Amino acid sequence: MRVGAHVSIAGGVDNAVENQVDVGGNCGQIFTHSPQVWQDPNVGDDEAAAFREGTSERLDGPWVIHSSYLVNLCTPKDDLREKSVDSMQKEVDAAAKLDIPYVNVHLGAHTGAGVQQGLDNAVSALDDLDVPDDVTVLVESDAGSGTKLGGDFEHLAYVVEESRHDLDVCLDTAHAFAAGYDLSTPDAVDDALAEFDDVVGADRLACVHLNDSKHECGTNKDEHAHIGEGLIGEDGMRAFVNHDLVAGEDVPLVLETPHEDGRGFAWNVEKVRELRDEA
Template sequence: MSADSDPTLRVGAHESIAGGTYNAVDALVDDGGNCGQIFTHSPQVWQSPNIDDDEAEQFRAASDDHGVGPWVIHSSYLVNLCTPKADLREKSVGSMQEEVDAADRLGVPYVNVHLGAHTGAGVEQGLDNAASALDELDIPESVTVLVESDAGSGTKLGGDFEHLAAVLERSEQDLDICLDTAHAFAAGYDLSTAEGVEETVAELDEVVGLEHLECVHLNDSKHECGTNKDEHAHVGEGLIGEEGMRAFINHEELRDVPLVLETPTEDGKSFAWNIERVRELRE
């Protein structure tokens, strides 16, 4: 079966909502994708999603018309669930509540979030903080929060699969996860060979459970395994490389998981180039 006729391949990218969230749908289709991710506002500031009912309906209708999905909302970069600081925690919880509510309006099933940094509180306290912060959310039934794996620099949590498992276990919410391949590689999980991919997927299954893996951020890495440096590269052209990416994309346990690209736009290579690259690597 060729990739183009493989109905299980869901691949897309993080698209801009400039001019309205519904514009992300057209951008995704233009790039050749069939699932995707958006921010509801600038991720660098504390800001509320400004999405009215008409815009939400246009987004839903456009997604349905083109048969694309699932979509993921990526939360603000300022959110820090692990923080010991009460004011930052309050802002983080408030921001996440707005995101899950926006997801419900848009018909988006997932909101993705980084755990953040414990900033000296310690790993266990940071994980407790994250779980209890998530427990404060009133998450609509149609929405699931995904905890994303991290590159693990400084005091950021989520670099170890055990961190993800701990938050899922300690929280009262029904949470799942998003695996970022570049982050996992940076955190020390070697995805550059078929053997490494097999070992990493097996470990993820043992520690967290693959039933919790609802999305993958498929990114190659500009830095070596275990460096904790988070900088994305084009699919197959970074240090994970073609062998690792091919093995990951074709892993029998991962074939149905949506792949969302956050690859750079440089060297004349766009999201469309990377999406096509994924299709070429799919067997």
């Protein structure tokens, strides 16, 4: 079972390996810099080599780089589009340097341009990237608040199908739940994943952000809860992590759960393993 967490790279990207081991993970996700500012990845050759060696020796992988929160692929604004494409280019190049196979990105918001124009903007921005051969861009499902796109599976399918790149998808359980895809019961999980397979394609599911939700299904509110303790709950989480589309394909599960109530990633990683073992 491939399960891990989004861990810190403080002190050097190679420290992410030890941080992942400390929480019991064998795969995971990182930011290459603060996600709330425009900043280039600053990965030295020595720390990159140490990261690659540590990953090879101590983890199963894969790693995922999560792009900056400022990136907006759907934007109609030329200056923001240029910054977003430049930022993404640097992320995919950093991924190649670190032997990380995936860079994850939200589509962003159309900010009044309309859904179709926003999706076309995203395709155009992604198509401007020079993606290294061993790197794949993942389009992440969104909670769908305001003019943000990616909440509907149809949005993901359109971008994946229209782009010149071989894109895949990262499905975030809390986001999908917030966007209206019920995951709280075994039957609901079956229905939601069947719809994902029908609309996007199971072969496009390369990663899952496994998070419970503090808010009801369909509220478009994105706030993560400990696994099994939110409104998706244990029944839904158990059904999801053991579903054939997820467990049968050994899709990597990356946690972005909170640090609260005296519990953090280690507790949640162990909880996921318990839910898989209960099947």
